[in-house]
Amino acid sequence: MAKGFEESIKELENIVNQLESGDVTLDESIKLFENGMKLSKSCQKILDTAEKKVSVLLVDENGEMQKQKFEVEE
Amino acid sequence: MEKIIATVSQLNNFVKRTFEANPVFSDIWIKGEISNYKKHYSGHHYLTLKDDAGVLKAVMFKSNAYSLKFLPSDGMKVMAHGRVSVYEPSGAYQLYIDEMIPDGVGDLYVAYEKLKKKLEEEGLFDPEHKKPLPEYPKTVGVVTASTGAAIRDIINVITRRYPYAEIVLYPAQVQGKGAAESICEGIGYFNAAQACDVLIVGRGGGSIEDLWAFNEEIVAYAIYNSEIPIISAVGHEIDFTIADFVADFRAPTPSAGAEIAVPSQEELFSHIKDLEYTLISLIKNSITNKRLRLKALKLLSPKEVIENNYMRLDILSKRLENRINIILKDKKEMFSMELVRLDAISPLKVMQRGFALPVNENGNIIKSVKVLDKTDEFELKLADGARKCSVIKGEK
Numbered sequence: 001m002a003k004g005f006e007e008s009i010k011e012l013e014n015i016v017n018q019l020e021s022g023d024v025t026l027d028e029s030i031k032l033f034e035n036g037m038k039l040s041k042s043c044q045k046i047l048d049t050a051e052k053k054v055s056v057l058l059v060d061e062n063g064e065m066q067k068q069k070f071e072v073e074e
Numbered sequence: 075m076e077k078i079i080a081t082v083s084q085l086n087n088f089v090k091r092t093f094e095a096n097p098v099f100s101d102i103w104i105k106g107e108i109s110n111y112k113k114h115y116s117g118h119h120y121l122t123l124k125d126d127a128g129v130l131k132a133v134m135f136k137s138n139a140y141s142l143k144f145l146p147s148d149g150m151k152v153m154a155h156g157r158v159s160v161y162e163p164s165g166a167y168q169l170y171i172d173e174m175i176p177d178g179v180g181d182l183y184v185a186y187e188k189l190k191k192k193l194e195e196e197g198l199f200d201p202e203h204k205k206p207l208p209e210y211p212k213t214v215g216v217v218t219a220s221t222g223a224a225i226r227d228i229i230n231v232i233t234r235r236y237p238y239a240e241i242v243l244y245p246a247q248v249q250g251k252g253a254a255e256s257i258c259e260g261i262g263y264f265n266a267a268q269a270c271d272v273l274i275v276g277r278g279g280g281s282i283e284d285l286w287a288f289n290e291e292i293v294a295y296a297i298y299n300s301e302i303p304i305i306s307a308v309g310h311e312i313d314f315t316i317a318d319f320v321a322d323f324r325a326p327t328p329s330a331g332a333e334i335a336v337p338s339q340e341e342l343f344s345h346i347k348d349l350e351y352t353l354i355s356l357i358k359n360s361i362t363n364k365r366l367r368l369k370a371l372k373l374l375s376p377k378e379v380i381e382n383n384y385m386r387l388d389i390l391s392k393r394l395e396n397r398i399n400i401i402l403k404d405k406k407e408m409f410s411m412e413l414v415r416l417d418a419i420s421p422l423k424v425m426q427r428g429f430a431l432p433v434n435e436n437g438n439i440i441k442s443v444k445v446l447d448k449t450d451e452f453e454l455k456l457a458d459g460a461r462k463c464s465v466i467k468g469e470k
Contacts, residue, residue, distance in 0.1 A: 004212065009342075015353070016352050019356040019360070020356060026361070036350075040349060040353070043342075043346050044343065047339050055243070056220060057243065057263070065267070
């Protein structure tokens, strides 16, 4: 699976810090910038497409704990 | 003995002061059954406490009644805490209640306080032991009943705020016999399977007996020993169970627990957009800076650098020339002066005035007549030439 949300947003913050410190060459700046924009889009996508995932743990026939989809009863 | 004569008021006042002077009456618990219970429109509660052999008038003022966790009614067995004093206008003593609990649970309260003290001493409430909650949990575990408002509220809050996280419910028994063990099993499962990043343990509101499982020692230890951070979310805002003190974070309700467990995606979106804008403005600045520096460099192109250098060379050459000329002139002057001096003391000049130079055959100058006495011939040099001369001996 692609990078998780936490990893991506932390990397993005890191890139912004590096660019802010000003210690980078023009080439590096551009590379970092492109990477940063990619990460930003990816984070937004993760949040956008996230779907509700709720499951309940139940012991099955073999005595093992299994996840099953959970519906809240109204 | 002298008969004491006092007025009614004096006696009532004296009796009141006698009561108030006795510490037993200022901090006492009374067990009894409620009768004649009346809530006044003023907000104060008036009642009588009774047992088999007698009655006691009692009052609970509005400010104290506010914290009542149950609705008192006739026939209810209660434990009432307060002070006993005298209401002088009616000449009767009564109990001024500041706290009241249903009698059945009196034992429970005592047990609660005792366990709380013991666990605190054992260090289970230590702030240093509490773990921080993960910023972006991928999985949120929940130990609570599979029916009821608690799980419904938790699911609603998390799916609204942060649907990216998966919710896994361990359906536990949350009250009655076996509830404490069931809760421990839930916590144990998530820890053993490392099945979540943060755990919400709780239930909806209820009486102290309903919530009792969260006051049990085994649950306290299960929470303390959990490697996964635990948010306790038991009952309502005013309920504090032992689980709340041990947990890494206490939430007043299950919904609040869910809010604490996950970040808000709205806030995250804004934060990411901010980072984007910062990125763009940083790169723009960076490029602008580099352009300016480039411009500054262009002012001194190679052609211009060479031209500059030529000019410098020219200037230096001129200066060098000037310097040399000055030095030469100086030296010339000095030389001329020396020449003049030399000339002045030149023998030739002297000879032009008539002086002659006698010289012997070796070319040496004769300076003394004694030498002439010994010589026969010598040369005499004049300004314009020289002639041989002979010495005429004898006196001058």
